[in-house]
Amino acid sequence: MNKCVCLGxxxxxxxxxxxxEFLNKKNGIIVMDLKNYIKSIQDFPSQGITFRDxxxxxxxxxxxxxxxxxxxxxxxxxxxxxxAAIDSRxxxxxxxxxVKAQIPLILLRKKGKLPPPTEKESYSLEYGIDYLEVxxxxxxxxxxxxxxxxxxxxxxxxxxxxxxxxxLDAKIxxxxxxxxxxNIQKSHQISNYEINYLVxx
Numbered sequence: 001m002n003k004c005v006c007l008g009x010x011x012x013x014x015x016x017x018x019x020x021e022f023l024n025k026k027n028g029i030i031v032m033d034l035k036n037y038i039k040s041i042q043d044f045p046s047q048g049i050t051f052r053d054x055x056x057x058x059x060x061x062x063x064x065x066x067x068x069x070x071x072x073x074x075x076x077x078x079x080x081x082x083x084a085a086i087d088s089r090x091x092x093x094x095x096x097x098x099v100k101a102q103i104p105l106i107l108l109r110k111k112g113k114l115p116p117p118t119e120k121e122s123y124s125l126e127y128g129i130d131y132l133e134v135x136x137x138x139x140x141x142x143x144x145x146x147x148x149x150x151x152x153x154x155x156x157x158x159x160x161x162x163x164x165x166x167x168l169d170a171k172i173x174x175x176x177x178x179x180x181x182x183n184i185q186k187s188h189q190i191s192n193y194e195i196n197y198l199v200x201x
Contacts, residue, residue, distance in 0.1 A: 032066050034199045038179065052179050052201065054150055058092060067198065068096040071148070071176055074196035075101065078173035080146040082106055086132065086161050087113070089150035093178060097148060106145070108132045108161050119167045121160035132160045134168070141169040152177040152197065155187035162189065 037060065039053040057063050071093065075083070084106040085094025091107065098105035111120065111131035118133040145165050149158060152175070162172055172193055180197035 030066070032063065034063070034067065034178075037063050038199065040201075050201075052151060052181075054089065054178060057178075064096065067093070067178060068100055070198050071097055071178070071196070072101045075103075075146050075148075075174065075176055078144065078146060078194065080173045081143040082140055082145045082170070084108055084134075084145050084147045084161060084165055086147065086149040086157055090148050093150060094148040106134065106138065106140070106165075108134050108164060119164050121163045121167075123156040123160040125156075132157070132164055134164045136168075138168055140165070143170045144173045145170045146174045146176055147172065148176050150177065151179040151181065152186070152195070153181045153184050155190040159187045159189040162193070 034057070037054075037056045039056060041051040041053060043049065044051040057067060075097065080103060082104050083094050083098050083101075085091050085098075086108050087110045094105055094107075097103070109132065111133055114133050114135060117136040119136050120131050120133045122129050122131050147158060147161050147165070149161075152158065158175055162175075165172055174194040174196055175190060177195070177197040178199065180195070180200040182200045
C-alpha cells in the first residue's frame with residue numbers, strides 16, 4: 001500500500017479516536033461526551049445494581065472544568081442566592097461551582113458531622129435509614145437556593161435536602177445533578193421542582 005495512503009488512514013483513525021474520546025464541535029460550541037469519563041460497574045454495591053462511578057472526571061481537570069461550567073449554565077438561569085451541596089460527592093461539584101460562579105455554599109452533612117443546633121431530615125436507604133443535617137443558625141430565610149448533587153436515582157436524598165432548606169424558610173429554585181438515572185422511579189416529592197442534569201442513563 002502507498003505510504004501516503006497508510007499515513008492518511010492512520011491520521012483519519014487518530015482523528016476519529018480524538019473525537020470519540022474527547023469532544024465534538026457543534027456550531028462552534030464544545031460538547032463533551034461525559035459518558036467516556038463515567039465508569040459503569042455491574043452488580044455494585046449489590047446484585048442487579050449498576051454503579052455509575054464519576055471519579056474519572058476529577059482525574060481530568062479539563063473535563064471537571066467543563067462539568068462545572070455546564071452546571072453553572074443551568075444554575076444561573078434561576079439566579080440563586082445560595083447553593084446547597086449534599087454530602088459527600090455533591091461537595092466536589094458544589095465547591096467547584098460555588099467558587100467559579102461566586103455563589104455562597106451551604107453544606108448538607110451526614111448525621112453527626114455538625115455541632116448543635118441542627119435541623120435533621122431522614123431518607124431511606126436499601127439497608128435502612130440515614131439522615132442529612134444543616135445548621136439551624138443559617139440565616140437564609142426568604143433566600144433562593146439551588147441544590148447540587150452527583151446522581152439523581154430515587155430522589156430520596158434530595159427530598160431530605162429540600163425539606164431541610166425549606167425548614168429554614170428558604171425557597172428551592174432548582175435541583176442540579178451530573179447524572180440522572182431515568183429508569184428508576186422518582187420520589188413524588190421532587191416532581192414540582194426544576195431538575196437539571198448533564199448525562200442520563
